[in-house]
Amino acid sequence: MSTTFEYAPAPESRAIVDIKPSYGLFIDGDFVDGHGEGFTTINPATEEVLAEISEATDADVDLAVHAARKAFRSWSRISGAERGKYLFRIARIIAERSRELAVLESIDNGKPIKESRDVDVPTVAAHFFYYAGWADKLEHAGFGPDPKPLGVAGQVIPWNFPLLMLAWKIAPALACGNTVVLKPAETTPLTALLFAEICQQADLPPGVVNIVTGAGGTGRAVVAHPDVDKVAFTGSTEVGKAIARTVAGSHKKVTLELGGKAANIVFDDAPLDQAVEGIVNGIFFNQGHVCCAGSRLLVQESVADEVLAKLKTRMATLRVGDPLDKNTDIGAINSAEQLAKIRALSDIGEAEGAGRWSPACDLPDKGFWFAPTIFTGVSQAHRIAREEIFGPVLSVLAFRTPSEAVEKANNTPFGLSAGVWTEKGSRILWMASQLRAGVVWSNTFNRFDPTSPFGGYKESGYGREGGRHGLEGYLQ
Template sequence: MFEYAPAPESRDIVDIRPSYGLFINGEWVDPLGEGRDKTVNPASEEVLAEVAVAGEADVDRAVQAARKAFAVWSAMPGSERAKYIFRIARIIQERARELAVLESLDNGKPIRESRDVDLPLVAAHFFYYAGWADKLSYAGFGPSPQPLGVAGQVIPWNFPLLMLAWKIAPALACGNTVVLKPAETTPLTALAFAEICRQADLPPGVVNIVTGAGETGAALVAHPDVDKVAFTGSTEVGRLIARSVAGSRKKLTLELGGKAANIVFEDAALDQAVEGIVNGIFFNQGHVCCAGSRLLVQESVAEELLDALKRRLSTLRLGDPLDKNTDIGAINSAAQLAKIRELSEAGEAEGAERWSPACPIPDKGFWFPPTIFTGVAQSHRIAREEIFGPVLSVLTFRTPAEAVEKANNTPYGLSAGVWTEKGSLMLWMASRLRAGVVWSNTFNKFDPTSPFGGYKESGYGREGGRHGLEAYLAV
């Protein structure tokens, strides 16, 4: 293995304030209460900033600002709304390096991923939905679809800015206004986005950002003047939200957990499959709801594939997220690290065999090495529960029918991957897998023009593409 000299990205491009308020009606305001949270760098445990905690009264202020702005924003011609959204997209491109560094500092993901995956996709979503803003009557949802009103949006910590883009871009294109709550551990890029809204001269109140933890999100979801709720996060919280809005007039989309199967057949290009498996589960430290956390490999090539996979994992570099050579960054929080450790220990206790490459773990921060479990049974917790970390469970199969049976034997249904050279087998598998997205000889490929969402306990509704407009329109 080559020895690489450190290649750190400079932090100097980022200006982090010591303290942040709430972004309501186009202005930074202090919370009415005195609650403050600290956001930390998970790679070093250094405190980055203090962030306000919004209470019910603060959430109400934000919703009322969004309601007032809705009258102006929804009446604006789509071509005019598009200009603002295009402007936001251009500013994101111009500030991409700064935003990528900020994301890696706050989240722990490698700068290579923030810079080359997250930020290009963030800008692409705003560009794509800006293009739809004046074409809604041609989207297939009736001749004159109307916006819903105020959208309350709650996003997770694994892709903070990208999830913001998935939520805000279609909402604005359709003429809605937004109150967004970022995750409590990763608020900084959402707060930077507030400044981008000001830079783009977005009318006050069209986008409002309230920070805080679960109680803030619950207040937003339950607010009687919110017309649409969009949530990405855990299935447990998704259930609570579904119960909270049941019986109300609120429109709801949920994008929840996953336990995706990555299925490799004996005729697959194995070296290509190994790269896809690594990308499927170790990208973003496995903090991906559609991660390919269950590898189903045909028995005849299982040993060969595992040998190649272990060799590949031995070349991955774990360490400083701001180093351009880093493949595996920091786990986002101490709480998430504890969950990954607990489920990994359960895997060993249930009889699965654990393997990790030799890799030094930094003294400070939250770290977990890339890990493979073999000898996994369908009944094991590591095969059933979402670990949301760099942990891969390996199972084998003999026939395509068995692969389908094992892949679908989960309460989740967000994604799947199939690796085969046979087009007929690929289509046969795709038609039988109960997953919202099925990737063919690849994994974790996203595009703003393509819808994404799940079945069963992975939620309902679609984000992205033309389908993503429907959730923000009264049709």
């Protein structure tokens, strides 16, 4: 007799969100028309067109940078306490409008509402609250007795955490006295444009935050503009390298948070049920659209079969479907382009001889979907063990000794994050000292806090965001 527990649909209402037919650029405190061709943003779960978005040309970016430079003269001179008041006000408005922001993020991005509601938006508000507290204490941050802002920050953010990446960039920049020109990803601009309305609601002085929408050309114009003093980018390693080449030899300060291929390492003494939850959270959170995703599972040989059996049982309970359903665990892939990449690399993994498995699940007919997938029998030579897939795909490798685990974990051009599961505190500390990763989680994964720095080594970028360390990139 079947004991499957069926969930009734629990959809979140779209009524709280007012999506306009079209959006302009946000420059000098107002929405203005862009001079590019414009483009549409769609709901990846349904392929429904949501809105027409303006495309910023080089001339539009120049206007935004000019507005930011003009605003910098006064914004940088007001007291830190006054700047903090604006940041506190923004944080409170985000908290007050949290449901609206969460629903809009899920519609535009495809992520489950329970993630945008319970993780993304509360963390966004927390970042603004945290850096509001730093605004009048910068001389105590450890970067000199009288640290000064840099000027205009050009910021380019990705589509996987649109609102959270905005907060990571804008909150410390403003707290330090800089002004901002931000370009959101072309597939997920709507929460950034709603944030522009929040800036108006908070009476933020015109020009302190400017938001220019567009594709790669718009981002390149922001990065290359001669009057931008600071470049902050989160996205692919390929684009990060191009940015580094663009700014080489200039006065610009740069932070880059790029790709990853994190190892999630499970030892034989680990609490296995807890570890399985951490594995699932590490790779299937946000459909695997996470730069620090635990996409390589390294499990000790003696418990490999048991972990794999538990993992398959747990994966069979994951619910794939409508992002606005509160029961959904895995939402839609963000775009057709990203879905094609995930499919191609998964097919390559199968062709190279790895064992492919997904639980039985019905995928919707419309939209962009990919079932949670694991590959077993994976070696270091497989492309799925080396390249960032950026989707709900896990490669499983085995190891025998701690030194072998370290060697396999570090055998990657990336160095963003890692996870260690063991009951031995001494082993956790030893592993953390050996792993070349910017963040090492112990007996947890994907745990974020505004007080903690985040960033990578090697091809995962340089610089840190979050915490006291996150101020350094915005101060002279």
